[in-house]
Amino acid sequence: MTREQAARAAGRRDWQAAYDLYAALGRRTADDTERLAESAWWLGRMDEAIRLYADAYRQHLAAGNDRGAARSSLLLAISNRLVGEAAQSEGWLGRCSRLLEAVPEGVEHGYALYLRIAALMGSDLDAAVESARRMQDLGRRFADPTLACLGVYYEGRARIKQARVREGLALLDEAMVAALSDQLAPLWAGAIYCGLMDACHELRDLRRAFEWTEATRRWCEPLPLTSLYPGICRVHRAQVLQTRGEWRQAEEEAQGACRDMVGVDVWAVADAHYEIGELRRLRGDLAGAETAYNEAHEFGRDPQPGLALLRLAQGRIEAATASIAAALAPAGGSRLERAPLHAAQTEIALAAGDVALAEASAQEVADAAVAFDSAGLGAEGNRCRGAVLLAQGRAVEAMGPLRMAFNTWQELDAPYDAARTRLLLADAYRALGDADAATRERSAAKACFARLGVVAARGGLPKGLTAREVEVVRLIAAGDSNRAIAEKLVLSQKTVARHVSNIFGKVGVTSRSGVTAFAYDSGLMGTNAHG
The missing domain is CATH 1.25.40.10 (Tetratricopeptide repeat domain)
Structure with missing residues (x-):
C-alpha cells in the first residue's frame, strides 16, 4: 500500500510526500530507488539524487535489467551535467550507450539521444533534426507521448537554428502545450520549457x-x-x-x-x-x-557582451574594444547567437570612432534579424543602423530606422530600449536643426530612465557624454584645434567635428570656451576618462 501511495504522491507532484513514502519502504526495488532519487531531485537534493540513481543503476545490473541500468545511467549523465561534472556526465552517457547496444530497440534508445542531440545543436543541425525525428518515431511506436513530444521540441529547436523560424516556433509551441498539460513526465516537460525560453531569448x-x-x-x-x-x-x-x-x-x-x-x-x-x-x-x-x-x-x-559594455560605461574604450573583439574572435556560434555581440560592437566601435567597423557590425545584426524573422532583433538592427548613419553625418537617413526601432520597442513593451532610441532620435533632430523635437525626445528618455531607477554611475561621465567625447572635451580645453584632435585620436576631422557638435548640444554651450569652462567646472581635467 505504501508503494501505491508513493506513486500517487509523485503523480500529483507532491515530491516531499513521495520522498518520505519511498524512503519508508522496508525493501526497495531498483525502480523504487530510482523513484526515490527522482523525488530527491525535485526537492533540490542533487547530491543525494545522484547517489540514489547510482544505487538504482547497480540494483538494475544485479537483476540483469540492462534497460533499467541504461535509464539510470542517462539520469546520472543529466544530473552530473547540471552540477558541472562534465567528465562524469560523459562517462555515464557512454555507459548508457554501451548497455543499449545489447538490447532490442525501445524507448530507452530514444531518451538516450537527449544529450547527444544537445551536442549536435552546435555542430550538425541536419543530424540533430534526423535524431529528433527518430525520437518522435520511437515515441509513437512504443506509445510514449513524452518521448514523442521531446522529439518535436528538439526538431523545433534545430529548425530555428537553421533559420526556419516560423516552422521551428510552431513545433516548440506544440511541444509546450503538451508539456504544460500534465500528461508528460515532469522532468522532460521542464526540459522543453527551458529550451523554448532559450529560443525566445535568442530571438528576442x-x-x-x-x-x-x-x-x-x-x-x-x-x-x-x-x-x-x-x-x-x-x-x-x-x-x-x-x-x-x-x-x-x-x-x-x-x-x-x-x-x-x-x-x-x-x-x-x-x-x-x-x-x-x-x-x-x-x-x-x-x-x-x-x-x-x-x-x-x-x-x-x-560574461559577454555585458562585460564589454561595462568597460564602455566605465570610459575604458580600448578595454571595451579588445573585450568585444575577443568575444567575437572564435568562429563558432550561429549568426543568431552572435547578433548580441555585434550589437555591442556597434556601440563600442562608434564610441571609439571606428565607423567602418560599427557599420559592418550593424549590418550583421540587421542580417540576423531578416534571416530569423525577429521583431526584437529587427528593432536592435534598426537602432544600430540609425546610430551608424548619425555617425556618418546622415541624419535624414537615420530618422527612418530610428523611428522604426522606437515603434517596435514600444509595441514590445521594452521601455529602456525605447528610451535609448529616443536619445539617438534627439541627436538626429538636433543635427537637422529641430531643437524643440530634440528636447522633447531627450526629456522623454530622461523621464523613462528616472522611472526605471537609472542613476549616474559612480565614476561615470557627466551630461551623457561618451568616453570619446570626454577625450575631445579635454583636448578642446587644452587648446587643440579640430585638426590637432583628429591627429592625436587618429580620427577624421569630420568625425571630430561631429563629436564637437554633440558636445555643444549635451553640455548646452555654443563655443569652445564654454566647453573649456565646463571641463574645469565638472572636474574632467582632473580625472581619467573612467573616473
Missing part, C-alpha cells in the same frame, strides 16, 4: 517569452523553490521583467535563483548572476555589475 521574441513564462510559473507553483525548474523559471522571468522595465522584481527573481540553485544547476546560477550584472549595469551601478559578471564567470558563463 518578447511576447512569446512573456506568455510562456507566465504559464510555466503557474506550472511550477506546487514545486519547491529549490528544485530545478522553478529556479530556471525565475531566471527566465528575470530576463522578461528586465525587458519590460520591472527591474526591482527582476533582480529579486535573479537573486532568488542564485540562492536556491547552488548545488542544483550550475548553469542557472551562472545565468542569474549575469542577469544581475545586466540590471546593475543598466542602472549605473558599475561596481555591482563588475561583481556580478565575475560571479557569472566563476560559475562557467562567458
